[in-house]
Amino acid sequence: MYRIIAALQLNRTRVQILIGFLLVMVVVLSVAGGLVYRSISDLLIRNAESYVGETAKQASARLDAVIAQVDSISLQLVTDARIQQLLYKAKTGEALSIDQKLSVRPILNNLMALSWLIQGIELYAGDEPLYPLENQNISERIGLETATFANIKEGQLVWAETQRKESGHLFAVRQIRLEDDYLGRGGYAVFRVTDSLLDFFNTEFPAVKGSTMHLFDRHHQLVASSSPTLLASVNSTWLTSENLQGPHSIIQIEGIDYLKIIRQSTETNWSILMLVPLDTITEGLLVLKQALLWALVVGAVLCLLLLWILSSIITKPIRRLRNKMRIPVFALPQQNDEVYFNFEMNELNISYNNLVRELHQLVKTVYEKERLNNQAEIKMLQAQIHPHFLFNTLESLYWTLIEKQEEEGAQIVIALSKLFRYTIQAGGSDDWVSLNAEIDHCQRYMEIMKYRIGPRLHWQFDINPTTHDVKLPKLLIQPLVENAIQHGIEPKVGASSLLVSIRDVEMDGNSVLSIQVKDDGVGMDQEALATLKRRLEVHNQPDTASSSSGMGLLNVQRRIKLYYGDAYGIHIESSPDLGTILDLYLPYGVERNV
Structure with missing residues (x-):
């Protein structure tokens, strides 16, 4: 289909404009001409109907007078x-x-x-x-x-x-x-x-050319007719019925349409039928029909000429602009400095020039970004030497402590090494890990913190076994634990405890993963709590209070909103000297693929 359209050049703007305008003009002139022709035809028929009806009325009165004459003579006789x-x-x-x-x-x-x-x-x-x-x-x-x-x-x-x-x-x-x-x-x-009761019709009444008069009795039998052969093959009952088909009573006899007028005689209840050929009534419309057809032809020719000129004004600037936009491979488009006669074409050319300028600027920006990315990639490759050096150093320190039989210090070094490996190494799929791996990382962190804080730190993990294989972003729980130790437990004098609870709960009719980190540390007053909540709500702001790991509360909040949407996030409650509770709700089955 498209090939046929292309072969006929129907996909060209000029051709489409010409065809569209021509079709509109033909439709408008056809509809308007049809309405005018129909209105005038209806007017002529109504006038003829009125005139013939008046003639039939006069003929009926004349018939009544003739019949009244017979009635008077008969009365004189009896x-x-x-x-x-x-x-x-x-x-x-x-x-x-x-x-x-x-x-x-x-x-x-x-x-x-x-x-x-x-x-x-x-x-x-x-x-x-x-x-x-x-x-x-x-x-x-x-x-x-x-x-x-x-x-x-x-x-x-x-x-x-x-x-x-x-x-x-x-x-x-x-x-x-x-x-x-x-x-x-x-x-x-x-x-x-x-039965020559209608002989007076042709002599006493002017009639429309070709019209005939017929007289029927009350049993629909033909009594008299000015043209009896016309009705020889027609049912008289159908002729004298007054059923209308359309606005006028029109019947067809031997392929010719007639306007039918019926009047009743008051003396005998007989019917006077007058038939007038429609061709006689509308013969003057032939000139009007020819005038409308000529108007349609002349209008179509003039419309084509005007549309050809108009389409040229539109399509020629488009072709010139199109040629300007055709660029060689691997080359950037250039601005078009030409000024056109058409206002819209000038606006389009201005937009094209703006687009070219923005494209040049975008190419320059992309080129600069690629250059910076290449530099950053080189630096990243160079920086990979430092983690290997750190791991090798921790390995040497571990074996040194083993030789000196310092088992506790050696275990701390091993825990620290695993902590660094978990933090630095990528796990794939945007670093999504199982909940069990995240809990192991938190355990290693707690071992290191116990070595630092001493026996006054107590912790407990209460985890539903069915949640161990749930996938979640890496380093999502450990920053919450780290925040509880640094800001709640460390400043407190005396023993403190930390509880990490993970459960399946119902929320709005859906099953979600509930992660709660609860401590009995120093807590926060209401002003500090309100400030923190406001900062959590505006999660797109940088976290100026993030921990040394770089994964502060605001960082975790931003990652949750990014992965799970604005419906999920951190909920925090705290009271001075009573501790702090961090609640985190995550949906199941959400893992963003790379």
């Missing part, structure tokens, strides 16, 4: 006195002659002349035909459902929506109530109405 008289005679059982039945023809023709909608009128006495003479009964003619509904409406105009056997006509029925029979049911008047 209240005609001659019709009332004939139907009353038929209801009372009087047989009507053919002349009497044909006498209603002029009345019906006069009423049909009042409206172009009514193509024919039929009369029924009860359920049987009155005019025309040869006709079906009322239930067969308009359907049982419509007849029943007309009876329920009791004289109101009812549209036979599902019974359109004659092409090009609709049927409306009205029950005739007889005034002489206390408004009892006398028969029916059936009106054949042309």
Whole structure:
């Protein structure tokens, strides 16, 4: 992957700047252009929806007026006195002659002349035909459902929506109530109405280009349409539903999107559906789309030119500085005195020059340290002669005392020799030793101190056997013992005792090693004790009161903090004439490797 990036130079600063800015610009312009295009498209659709909706509202009102005209003519017919008289005679059982039945023809023709909608009128006495003479009964003619509904409406105009056997006509029925029979049911008047109810749409209302109007009854059956072939393959129930998908009601017919507007007729509860092609509404957006695309292209070209200039201002000084920083092997980098036009590049160059100066100074310092270390190593090799000379001298002194049969003095010399060997020789791993070796060293030190102090010194070691193999830094316990003898036991008049106790104890839920050095010497007053505690707390200060071995209390405290952390250290308690207690707690399993 990295090879491909390198081959395409995508790891170059200039290329990354160009690609990054270009992507940002394309994304911003695309998102902004998309939002603008969508907003304007939505605005055009809303305006068209409002305009077409108002047209559909006016068409619905016009349809209601046309239907109201049929209702008025039908009311005029059913209240005609001659019709009332004939139907009353038929209801009372009087047989009507053919002349009497044909006498209603002029009345019906006069009423049909009042409206172009009514193509024919039929009369029924009860359920049987009155005019025309040869006709079906009322239930067969308009359907049982419509007849029943007309009876329920009791004289109101009812549209036979599902019974359109004659092409090009609709049927409306009205029950005739007889005034002489206390408004009892006398028969029916059936009106054949042309289905060209929407012919007025194209002549009386301005419409959007390509829009069509369709009329559905309350059973979702198509009653009239300005373009019936458009809906030939579409479910009428789905067309008249008002379910919205998104902010607008948009449907697709034969691959073309249409804006759907539905209004209800208050007279018949029929639905007027208007369909407007979306392409007609948004055809003006084509210019906007082209303008946005051209803006994107022109903006991309200008952005590339400007970014090329900008990247050159940045990358050229970087290349010059990079060439300056390329140095031969085993050579030190040199300062760059060039001043750049770019402020940030000047700041970077200043930082580079500071780094070069510090590097030169560091190399000089390291060289000086190496020189001093080499001198110190030579001196250390020379100083190794002195311990060997000391050990040889102590060996000669030991055999001299043996020849003189001074056994006590000889044992002291041997103890002193072992003490020096333990102190001088390195044990490896930062001089970590076992607890048993450290106790042996303390024993030898006590033997020498007994020879010096005499019988008034008594000591005891109380050590848990399980702790003998515990590792700890060398010369950690002996300085505590030495401090107790020098500052507590030696100044005291009379016999004194020293107890070194080592145990396993629990501290904060963990098992730790407890080392306690307790003496009954002269002790310290509270002021001296407080001073010593403060010095132990500031363990990074030099120990000006260290013993002759160079391992005073502060030295031990510093080593403990270094190896085990600040949570561990020396705790001291003392009282005048009662002695001093030094407590030291160390964790198990801690040994710093070199």
